[in-house]
Amino acid sequence: MDFLLASYRKQKKWIRLRQLLLLLSRIAVAALLIAMLCGWTGGGRRFGLLGGTTTHHVVVLDDSYSMGDVSIGAATPLASDEAAKTAYGRALGALQDLTRRLASDDGIHQLTVIRASRAAMINRGGGESADAAADLSVQTITSDGRLINRIMSTQSSPTRTDLVPALDQVTELINATPADAKYLYIASDFRERDWASSERYAASMRNLDGNVTVRMIDCAAPPEPNLAITDISPAQDVWVAGVPVVVRVTVKNYSATPVKNVAIVNRVIRYSSDVVNIDPTRQFSGEVESLPAIMIEQLAAGEEITKSFQVFITQTGSHAIEASLPDDALAIDNVRTCTLPLSDVEKVLVIDGDTEARGAYHIASVLNPGSQVRIGAVPDIQPPSFLRSATLETLAPYRAIYLVDVPEIGENAADALSKYVQRGGGLAWFLGPNTNRESYNQTLLGQSRYLLPGSLGQPIELPVPTDAKPDVGLGESSSTLLAPLESIGESALALIGLSQSWRLDEPQLGDLPDSQRPRMRVVLNRRDGLPFVTLHDYGRGRVITVLSGLDGSWTNWPGDPTFVVFLLQSNALLWSGAAPPTHRMIDDAIVKVLSSRDYTAEAMYVPATDESPRVPIEIAANEQESSLVGEDPVLEFKLDPNDMVIEGEDNVAEILRPGISEWMLTRSDGRGTVVPVASVIRVGDGELERADQAEIAQQFLPMELKFVSSSAWSEQNQTAGSSTMTLLLLGLLAAILAAEQTLAYWATYHVKPTKLTSASKPASLGGQA
Incomplete structure (x- = not known):
């Protein structure tokens, strides 16, 4: 025992050292196994920096509103993530997976990310710089991955986006980097x-330029059914408070299968004169009223149907209307809005050159029939002498002007009528036998005035009929003014008699560009094909020309029931020229023009939102000279999303939201006014049918495209890592395992085997008992 104790005392430090080395080697093996299981590749960046390899990665994110599709399809690795339920959420997931992998890969990796909507808006705004369009422009990826945090918080845009501007800009950027x-x-x-x-x-x-590897990441699943409201608008009519207005809503089935029993839920938001301030705690500052739902019994695949309902509002001003569908694969096109600007009863001017005023009587009896019928127009019958002293100020109070067989139009009157129509007024001519052709051609077409659709020629008699064809037939634009008669056809006009009417010649427009030339549309034709009733636009207004009078000498039309339909439809068309628009496209500029005499230069705009509180945007107006001579300067409030993107403002996404937004305007006397604005998306992205990837690849030849689904992309990037670090860890693990086995053998006691001598070998039993 003394010998053993002495030996232990002599060898214990060496024994403990061997045991400590064995323990450390086993800890190192466990640490390496944990690091490999966790996918640790933290040394990859350092190895890459030593290598000096630079790789540029450019990601184009299609963020058009179809990327908000929530069709499920095959499960994705991020299916439990709320954002990954949309196609755009999967696109962001693909970007995140790519960034995480590149953060640990060898070499220097630079990342550029550009959203297609942002590139398109910058292109529309006149910007050409790819750096300005990119959310990230040639940024070196770091290991913390915070580079894309701001992009990961974005959502699909409500715009319908073309990828060409984005591809043009990334091509320029790739070639220059x-x-x-x-x-x-x-x-x-x-x-x-x-x-x-x-x-x-x-x-x-x-x-x-050069060898660029292209990867197409497919983020969408097989589409599920999708319905969309493609339009909602008040029918063309006299929009007057206290008169029912027909509102039409159009629904399209973008699915490949029919649908049944679909409910359209409608509601009206009334903005009475009592609404003087914006309420940020509510979705709308006006009073919301639900209307009865409209049922669509059946809608075939690809079919589009229009339903109508009536809205009755007694308060003047602009009100809002909203229609919505049940939830489906694409939510953004299930709701659409419009505004309804209602005015009070307004006057229309009627001037008849006939001494007996027979034409004025026909017009007044249709527009103001009396009794319990309320059209909204009050005819003001004046003699032709009224035009001699007419100015823009005297004509401005009238919503429409009817001139019946007035012999001559003076220069002052022509100038006043020209300005009146250009600013949105409506003008209707009834040209009878008393019309002075030379005077009309000189004053109404001279001085760049286009108050007639063409030069008046000589009256032409209608040829003697050779068949049963009526004297008057429907023209190419008859639906504009005779829509209620379209289902009946030309038979509804069979009782109209026509003996002669004025001939129209091509107007002398000089060097006027084609884009500014008034386009004449024929509403009614004569039997011989010559125009009888025409329509053309002039400035913001409209002009209707009937090439016959109403005194009964050339035609009996005023006594036919179709004349009532024509005049009511014409009056509605003439009124709508001065009416404000009922909606705006979300990517168009938001413009409000007001009189500097009536309003102050400060206003607030509250974008549409489904959540409270709403945040107003303060806007200062630019004072500009009026486009009309003699009028006060105007205040222009403007928000242009395209300019805001170029200038790098952060609230562009708020401006682009569809729905009901509100203006908060202040009058000169200090009173507030809230005016709704309907912002709508462009139609088309609700079509969710998928393209064939093989056909796409064929069109890109000789360029090679490789398609990969977002789920497969996620799996590839999550399993990928730094090859250098992985090999290093594997080699290190093998070395430490070998060292551990050596130390284990070294640290344990082993008895050396002894050799057996011949004397000690047992005797063989073979053949011996």
């Missing part, structure tokens, strides 16, 4: 309407 390797990733939903004919996309990408 030096790198050892270049990759282009396009994350999209690859819908049939956009990618079936993708030659424009291919033309942009063929301009890429």
Whole structure:
């Protein structure tokens, strides 16, 4: 025992050292196994920096509103994530997976990210810089991954976006950025309407210099049924408070299967004169009233149907109307809005050149029939002498003007009528036998006035009929003024007699550009094909020309029931020229023009939102000279989303939201006025049918495209890592395991085997008992 104790005392330090080394080696093996299971590749960046390889990765995110599709399809690795339920959420997930992998890969990785909507808006605003359009422009990826945090908080845009501006800008950026390797990733939903004919996309990408690897990340699932409200608008009519207004709503089935029993829920938001301030705690400052739902019994695949309902509002001012559908694959096109500007009863001017005023009587009896019928127009019958001293100020109070067989139009009257129509007024001519052709051609078409659709020629008699064809037939634009008679056809005009009417010649427009030339539309034709009733636009207003009078000498039309329909429809059309628009496209500029005499130069605009509180945007107006001579300067309030993107403002997404937004205006006397604005999306992105990827690849030849689904992309990037670090860890693990086994053998006691001598060997039993 003394010998053993002495030996232990002599060898214990060496024994403990061997045991400590064995323990450390086993801890190192466990640490390496944990690091490999966790996917640790923290040393990859350092190895890459030593290598000096630079790779440029460019990601184009298609964020058009079809990317808000919530069709489920195959499950994705991020299916439990709320954002990944949409196609755009999967696109963001693909970007995040790519960034995480590149943060640990070898070499220097630079990232550029550009959203298609942002590139398109900058292109529309006149910007050409790719750096300005990009959310990230050639940024080096770091290990913390915070580079894309701001992009990850974005949502799909409510705009319908073309990818060409984005592809043009990334092509320019890729060509201008030096790198050892270049990759282009396009994350999209690859819908049939956009990618079936993708030659424009291919033309942009063929301009890429060098060897660029292209990856197409498919973020959409097989589409589920989708219905969309494609339009809601008040029917063209005299929009007067206290008179029912017909509102039409159009629904389209973008699905491949029919649907049944679909309810359209409608509501009216009334903005009475009592609404003088914006209430930020509510979705609307006006009073909301629900209307009875409209049922669509059946809607076939691809079919579009229009339903109508009536709105009755007794208060003047602008009100709002909203229609909505049940939830489906795409939520943004299930709701659409419009405004309804209602005025009080307004006057219309009627001037008849006939001494007996027979034409004025016909017009007045239709527009103001008396009794319990209320049209909203009050005819003011004046003699032709009224025009001699007419000015814009004297004509402005009238919503429409009817001139019946007035012999001559003086220069002052023509100038006043020209300004009146250009600012949105409506003008109707009834040209009878008393009309002075030379005077009309000189004053109404001279001095760049286009108050007639053409030069008046000589009256032409209608040829003797050779068949049963009526004297008057429907023209190409008859639906504009005779829509209620379209279902009956020309038989409704069979009792109209016409003996002669004025001939129209081509107007002498000089060097006027084609875009500014008034386009004449024929509403009614004569039997011989010559025009009888025409319509053309002039400035913001409209002009209706009837090439016959109303005294009964050339036609008996005033006594036919169709004349009532024509005059009511004409009056509605003439009134609507001065009416404000009932909606705006969300990517158009928001413009409000007011009189500097009536309003102050400060206003607030509250964008549409479904959540409270709403945040107003303060706007200062620019004072400008009026486009009309003699009028006070005007105040222009303007918000242009395209300019806001170029200037880098952060609240562009709020401006682009569809729905009911509100102006808060202040009058000169200090009273407030709240005016609603309906912002709507452009129609088309609700078509969710998928394009064939093989056909897309064929159109891009000789460029090679590789398609990958977002789920497969996520799996590839989550399993990928730094090859250098992985090999290093594997080699280190093998070395430490070998060292551990050596130390384990070294640290344990082993008895050396002894050799057996021949004497000690047992005797063989073979053959011996």
